[in-house]
Amino acid sequence: MTYRKRIAYLILIDSIIVLASIFICNFILMPAKNPFYAAILLSSAALLVSHHALAYFFRLYQQVWKYASVGELVSIVRAVSLSIGFTAVVQLVAIHDVLFPTLTVTWMMHILLIGGTRFAWRLYRDSYHGKPKGNASEKKRTLIVGAGAAGMMVAKQLRLNPEQELWPVGFIDDDPAKHHLEVLGLPVLGGRGTIEEAVKVHDVCNIIIAIPKLNKRELNGIVAECSKTQAKTQIVPMIEDFLNGKVSLSAVRDVQVEDLLGRDPVELDVASISEYITGSVVLVTGAGGSIGSEICRQISRFAPRSVVLLGHGENSIYSIHMELNGDNPNQIQYITEIADIQDRNKMVQVLELHRPKVVFHAAAHKHVPLMEHNPEEAVKNNVIGTKNVAEAADACGVETFVMISSDKAVNPTNVMGATKRVAEMVIQDLSRRSRTRFVAVRFGNVLGSRGSVIPLFKQQIEKGGPVTVTHPEMTRYFMTIPEASRLVLQAGALARGGEIFVLDMGEPVKIVDLARNLIRLSGFTEEQIGIRFTGIRPGEKLFEELLNDNEVQERQVYPKIYIGKTAALYMEEIHELINHPNMDREQLREKLLDLANNRVVKKMAMVR
Secondary structure: OOHHHHHHHHHHHHHHHHHHHHHHHHHHHOOOOOOOOHHHHHHHHHHHHHHHHHHHHOOOOOOOHHHOOHHHHHHHHHHHHHHHHHHHHHHHHHHOOOOHHHHHHHHHHHHHHHHHHHHHHHHHHHHHHOOOOOOHHHOEEEEEEOOOHHHHHHHHHHHHOOOOOEEEEEEEOOOHHHOOOEEOOEEEOOOHHHHHHHHHHOOOOEEEEOOOOOOHHHHHHHHHHHOOOOOEEEEOOOHHHHHOOOOOHHHOEEOOHHHHOOOOOOOOOHHHHHHHHOOOEEEEEOOOOHHHHHHHHHHHOOOOOEEEEEEOOHHHHHHHHHHHHHOOOOOOEEEEEEOOOOOHHHHHHHHHHHOOOEEEEOOOOOOHHHHHHOHHHHHHHHHHHHHHHHHHHHHOOOOEEEEEOOHHHOOOOOHHHHHHHHHHHHHHHHHHHOOOEEEEEEOOEEEOOOOOHHHHHHHHHHOOOOEEEOOOOOEEOEEEHHHHHHHHHHHHHHOOOOOEEEEOOOOOEEHHHHHHHHHHHOOOOHHHHOEEEOOOOOOOOOOOOOOOOOOOOOOEEEOOEEEEOOOOOOHHHHHHHHHOOOOOHHHHHHHHHHHHOOOHHHHHHHHO
16 A cells, blocks of 8 residues: 555544544434534534644654554544644634533543554454464474563564564563563563473473673573573574664574673773774784784774784785775775784884874784794794884884783793783883883683684584593683773773783683583583593693782772783893794793793892
């Protein structure tokens, strides 16, 4: 039906309702009197004109009535009440009297008939869609966790979309006030502790978690209950977008291990980040890596003038360059530089050419076992490379230099962590005599980054197992790539020079628990896949730390962000190490660990 025809039909129906209401009410109240006397004819005309005018004003003709709800009912009551009020004024002016009984009954009948015609389509639609289409047994019976606005939205979309293979059978909600009640005709079966029982009783195949602002701890608890069943567990991502209609039900996805680990995200100080990035030239080393590329994406949100994407691998730089240019509403200039940070002259050349205001240094060798066997390469890239980029930044007048560090730099037992700690010393020393603000940011393992344990576990599960874990007590801190990158940006805004920023990453997670979660979320049991312990690898620690004992400060400089005290710097020994990178591997490893663990002074004292 065209828009014009639809409007014409609604006006015709409303006209019949308005006239019928007032004449029927007059006949009921005064059956012996001629219904067409002057006062009633005048009142009918006034009511008809005012109703159509107010219906247009309150957009009663523009509503999609099959989705009508309380808001539309309120609009009907307002339009009808005001039209009756206008008619009363006309009666008072024209006949110096107001027919209160007639207008009162007319008002009630008017609302009943107008509302009835409008909501009849909604009632038909709800009853039509209230049962699964086709063979009900083909639908997957679904339990919705969360009986709030989000859960109701999920239930409605499941019911109203005949293409959906899921069919809601009930809600789970921790609010005891909702228990034993119904929402949208579906029972609220109990709290999260009743999930296992509800799945069995109602033959549930799918569970959808639909709770806005669900924190990690609560989500872990709910998923733990869901995992006791054989039902597939899914979650509605970006719940605010879902409620705003920006995301459809097709965005419901499986719960991922990234949802359960890490910590609740820190809110950024957008104004302070915008102040030093918006309109600026920003250079990112290692821009093709998992952390570097995400830093580039986060930077782009703050509309810098240009971003220099510097990296050693042409394929990864090409990929991030194409991605960023493909979605570039701020018309940012993305410049690619294929370069090795070990090439000092090239670093100076690149920084002199682009004159960045901010440098994010994400290029590094990070694989612990590989660096144990190749310590000279770790020194070249992580120490000498950092020194090259930092000194070039100093020479070219860069305002802020942010280095990506690691929790493995704290009391390191491996070459990778030791080189990261020595690199921190290099920039802390340079910060003492430079106008550039040099800072480092430490965080734990990044979920989904290249070389992280999760992709390895997923591959092992796909092959049927077993999942290999080094030690049953091995624990690590975890965070997501976007969160790690946002922390880096916030650190740049907080930088005064020489700081080491550390994120409060919550509780560390046992790697074996991570493996079990991933097995369970992949739809298997531990018995089916299996977990095999392989033993601690060279250089690994059971527990990682975020700050050394002599670096700890209690005060947070920003919510969830700490700053470490500056520890001793051994620059003479570092320069000696840099000048002799090709020494015996075992000797090089020992010197690195001595430097990083502050054992230099003790050894010198022993020599004396």
